[in-house]
Amino acid sequence: MVRVVFLHPDLGIGGAERLVIDAALALRSRGHDVLVITAHHDPSHCFPETIDGTLSVRAAGDWLPSSLLGSCRALCAYVRMLYIALYLLLLESFDVIFCDQISACIPLLKLFSRRRIVFYCHFPDQLLTRRESFLKRVYRAPLDWLEEWSTGLAHVILVNSMFTANVFKDTFKSLSKVTPQVLYPSLNFSAFDTETELLNDDVLPPGRDIYFLSINRYERKKNLALAIEAFSLLKLRLSDEKWRRTHLVMAGGYDSRVPENREHHDELRHLVASLNLEEHVTFLRSVSDARKRALLRGCACLVYTPSGEHFGIVPVEAMYAGRPVVAVASGGPLETVVDASTGFLRKADAAAFADAMLEFVDDETLGSAMGRRGRELVLRRFSFQAFTEQLDNVVTAR
Structure with a gap:
């Protein structure tokens, strides 16, 4: 039995969230001890498995802002993810960390633990925003660098399709020797x-x-x-x-x-x-x-x-x-x-x-x-x- 902790920035309703829930259910079905830690979890806007007792979910850091006057959402998301990583290190025991979407917390996790870190890359974050101004490009430059560097520190990198694997290779030039594994999302047929x-x-x-x-x-x-x-x-x-x-x-x-x-x-x-x-x-x-x-x-x-x-x-x-x-x-x-x-x-x-x-x-x-x-x-x-x-x-x- 392995104790697996999932770190996810916002456990709402979407494809990324569905994958995390299914991954947690899959590992629990194999007898592993599973915990999900997230910065935001709204019982009125979430998948039922996260509130009906099927999965253990902890919310930490929702007091941190998700934006600064409607801007800097990526920076705030990175800070919130770092906070839940610190929460994990201080309060929970674990064998494997499954880090989802945001890789910025991986250096902290790797520095203070000797555990296996799995990162699931749905898509490079730096490709999900436009750079329409000089100020936006300056703001994003250190975040883009941090994303690429921290992603490369994971022991295992998973992606959701061959398409994303190819985009990963084209985007993260310094990780040319890293080959991510494709883990297709699936359906839990019994639930469906x-x-x-x-x-x-x-x-x-x-x-x-x-x-x-x-x-x-x-x-x-x-x-x-x-x-x-x-x-x-x-x-x-x-x-x-x-x-x-x-x-x-x-x-x-x-x-x-x-x-x-x-x-x-x-x-x-x-x-x-x-x-x-x-x-x-x-x-x-x-x-x-x-x-x-x-x-x-x-x-x-x-x-x-x-x-x-x-x-x-x-x-x-x-x-x-x-x-x-x-x-x-x-x-x-x-x-x-x-x-x-x-x-x-x-x-x-x-x-x-x-x-x-x-x-x-x-x-x-x-x-x-x-x-x-x-x-x-x-x-x-x-x-x-x-x-x-x-x-x-x-x-x-x-």
Whole structure:
């Protein structure tokens, strides 16, 4: 038995957070003692396993600011991560540290402990922000250097896809001799097979039996407007009868603390209004796992709009639910979606997406056929058992 401590900056709802929860569950299933320490954990905005007693979660350092007058978010995140690392060193015993997203705390951990450190790199942090001014470039320079240097100090570096592994190599030039291991996120099938909830009229108006689904955080980089614009073009391709049956559900991760979530949600609603689609589009915010499963199982297809996505767990969830995926042909979906077999990979263009979506309206059996192949693919490639085996080998290696 190994005592594993996970360090995560903000245990909300998202792909990175889902991976941490699944990793903790995987190691616990192998008999390891697992603890999750995070700087922020809101019981009203988190995965249920973190509040129902399934996992032990400690929050430390939430009193530290997450920004300075709306700026310097990266610096504040680094400081908060250093604080929870210090909390760990002073108050907890451990054998392995699984550090997620932010590597800045690794030098402190390595200096004061002799334990194995595993770092999971979802994507280089320095590529997630723009450098539009000289002041921003000056501010980011030491943080970028710290990210690269501290990442290289980990005993094991994991990434979520071959795409991210290649970006890692191209970005961290001083780590050219380091080869990160690819640990694909997976689905805990038993958790995903639990009951769903009924979709009420507040989600789908009566008679809307063909609906398209978008699931992503309300962030501009997720290109959610593409789903709405494609849906608007789809309207022009449908008969009045088919259009009356058709709907779009925009289900997005939403945190009221994040200004961009609030702003972008409003922007998308205004876009829908400008296209006169209000009666055919439903916006949902931070849906429960049960509702997400229900939405996935009934949709005509998942419309997945980000470009250069690092991995993207939602297409895998959709395929396991037996539904096809229309995704941008870049990044992680190139490793998860098989074009013309489990869905369609298209350029990030509204007309191209609308053409793909039309296929599922014209031939309602196509979605079932692609969905079956998608589920078979997920069972082979992204099983929780394979994920657990690989992760167990990482934390027990000598």
